[in-house]
Amino acid sequence: MxxxxxxxxxxxxxxxxxxxxxxxxxxxxxxxxxxxxxxxxxxxxxxxxxxxxxxxxxxxxxxxxxxxxxxxxxxxxxxIDPATQEHRDRVLFGATVELADEDDERRTLTLVGDDEQLPSEGRIGWTSPMARALRGASVGDVRTLRLPAGEEELEIMAISYPDFAERMGA
The missing domain is CATH 1.10.287.180 (Transcription elongation factor, GreA/GreB, N-terminal domain)
Incomplete structure (x- = not known):
């Protein structure tokens, strides 16, 4: 650096x-x-x-x-505490996103910091190609993920963020 x-x-x-x-x-x-x-x-x-x-x-x-x-x-x-995210209708840092591919196969991913990513648990790093493709999307948007094997179309089915009260243990 x-x-x-x-x-x-x-x-x-x-x-x-x-x-x-x-x-x-x-x-x-x-x-x-x-x-x-x-x-x-x-x-x-x-x-x-x-x-x-x-x-x-x-x-x-x-x-x-x-x-x-x-x-x-x-x-x-x-x-950045995802529970305090104001724009909950868009995919931003900390969002949990439900996606559907062309075959309507569903998966859920959470966008987290690169130091805390764990793809096997659905936590992907903020700078990963998948996260970059999803950033700023809203429910119903279709995003194209470019992979070495080709392109994949992904539709955003749902977006959620942790609830602040839930995070604070209330």
């Missing part, structure tokens, strides 16, 4: 909490444990054949890379 790049990372409150929890776990638990193992292993003499030392150093580099990645993602995050 270039220094002047002000690209934001839209994310739901739950998605941001998950990023922060992972960061906190790495910095507060995993990294200190690895530092302790490396320190102990370093005191055992020859480091060139010391498996604990070599593995610990490798794992510490992996943790540090992940911490840097998580830190950047959180820094650029823009938390």
């Amino acid at each position: 270039a220094m002047g790049d002000q690209r934001t990372n839209p994310i739901t409150p739950d998605g941001y909490a998950a990023l922060k929890a992972r960061y906190d776990h790495l910095i507060g638990k995993e990294r200190p444990e690895i530092v302790e193992i490396v320190s102990w292993a370093a005191g055992n003499g020859d480091r060139s054949e010391n498996g604990d030392y070599l593995y610990g150093r490798k794992r510490m580099r992996e943790i540090d890379r992940e911490l840097a990645h998580l830190s950047r993602r959180m820094k650029w995050s823009r938390i």
